[in-house]
Amino acid sequence: MIQEIFSSAYTYIITVVVMFLIFLILYIKQSMKLNKLMKKYDKFMKGKNAENLDGAIRESFKQIEKINVEHQKTMIKVEESVHRINSVFQKLGIVKYNAFKEMGGNLSFALCMLDSENTGFILNTMHGREGSYTYIKEIIKGEAYATLGEEEKEALEKAMNS
Structure with a gap:
């Protein structure tokens, strides 16, 4: 009977140790991913604070708006050119x-x-x-x-x- 108790306790200890090792491996893997992500974040934020990051985003939106306006002008010119081409002797x-x-x-x-x-x-x-x-x-x-x-x-x- 004592032998059964030691056998089942031994099984529980081995199970707990195996689970501990699995969780330790998963923890190390997640820590490595988190460190990699933090390095990317630090590189992205290097020399930036919340204020100038906001300014950079606003500047990007202004540039996108300018590009859209220029695109519209270009499309109008293309349509005019196509109209002129159709009236040329072909x-x-x-x-x-x-x-x-x-x-x-x-x-x-x-x-x-x-x-x-x-x-x-x-x-x-x-x-x-x-x-x-x-x-x-x-x-x-x-x-x-x-x-x-x-x-x-x-x-x-x-x-x-x-």
Whole structure:
């Protein structure tokens, strides 16, 4: 019976010692993590107190606000640039032809220049022995309100398909 008492007491002592060692290891591990965190905090707070830390945070917010204002200005400029680009002539169609059969060579041409909405003009220059004649016809959204010659129609199609 005494032996049973010593055996169960011995088991309790071993259990308590094992638990003590586990808790000691966990305590050491947590202490190391806390020390590492304190070093990071000290490094962050080095040369700062609560007042100038507050000032630094306020200054950061001011800088962020300035950046946001500049970003908005930049976005407006980008939108204006995109609008301007859309109104620039982007599509081109040219057809060379012989306007007057008595002259050799394709010295006449029809030049069509359109923006992104197919609005622009057709410039037709006819070269002849007596001189050159130049005509311009307005194109609005792919439609001409003046009668187009075959070469002008071909130049318009080339420009719209380019």
